Amino acid sequence: MFVVGLTGGIAAGKSIVASRLGALGAAVVDADRLARxxxxxxxxxxxxxxxxFGEGVVQPDGSLDRAALGAIVFSDPAARxxxxxxxxxxxxxxxxxxxCEAVADDPARVVVYDVPLLVEARGVGEFDHIVVVHAPASMRIARxxxxxxxxxxxxxxxxxxQASDEQRAAVADDVIDSSTSLASTEKQTDALYARLVDLAVAKARA
Structure with missing residues (x-):
């Protein structure tokens, strides 16, 4: 199984890249969705x-109050x-x-794990390739x-x-620059996918 770790800071454009990779044929596993x-x-x-954290982070219908929990953990590193x-x-x-389910019928399929906190929490050791979607912090704040x-x-x-741009860049095998235009981001992603397919096929044959 060839697994790509896809990461990037909040509002960097990672979801656009993940969606494009999925449309091209990759199996995309979304860490945020799993976290929910x-x-x-x-x-x-x-x-x-x-x-x-107390019952105050649970809404009357029994679901998690994400806003209440977020207010706690984003202002308290220990709580996070x-x-x-x-x-x-x-x-x-x-x-x-x-x-494992995604490659059950095709061992050479590219698997993309879309994970915001790869550098902060997941670690890079379990991935075959790391892709970072980058936009400057000032641009991400504006977005x-x-x-x-x-x-x-x-x-x-x-x-x-979150991790700094430098920390993410240090683990990247590929960087997608999302700071210009959607068309540019998609073009970079298309070229990336072609390379990933070659790497996945090579690993499956090894």
Whole structure:
């Protein structure tokens, strides 16, 4: 199985790249989606979060109040680490299951793990190739404000809470520059996918 770790800072354009890779034929496993699954109502993950952070992070319908939890963990590094200790092992186990399912019929298929916190939490050792989607921090903050309606101070806090551009660049095998245009980002992604297919086929044949 050839697994690509796809990462990038918040609002860097990673979702655009992931969507394009999926359209081209890659199996895309979304870490954020898995992270929601492991804290759905009734799950052990949500119960453990409520025990650690209080019932105030659970909405009346039994679902996680993401805004309330986010307000806690993005202003308290220790709290964020506690949350990651609860969710990350569960997400890791579920992601491996989904990856194996994706290549059951085609061992040479490119598997892309779309993971925002690859540098911060997942680590690079389990991936065959690391792709970083890059846009300058100032641009990402502006995108959060204009596209998501986020307060500038909160946007800065979200960006600062993640790994730096330098830390991500240090682990990258490929970098997609998303700071110019959508067309440019897609063109870079198309060329990347062609290279990834070759690498996946080579590994399957080895």
């Amino acid at each position: 699954e492991v804290v759905e109502p009734g799950t052990p993950g949500l119960a453990e979060i409520a025990q650690r 680490l506690d949350l990651e200790a609860i969710t990350h092992p569960r997400v890791q186990a579920l992601s491996l299951q989904r990856m 959060l404000v204009t596209l998501r309606g986020m307060d500038p101070a909160e946007a800065r806090k979200r960006v600062d809470a």
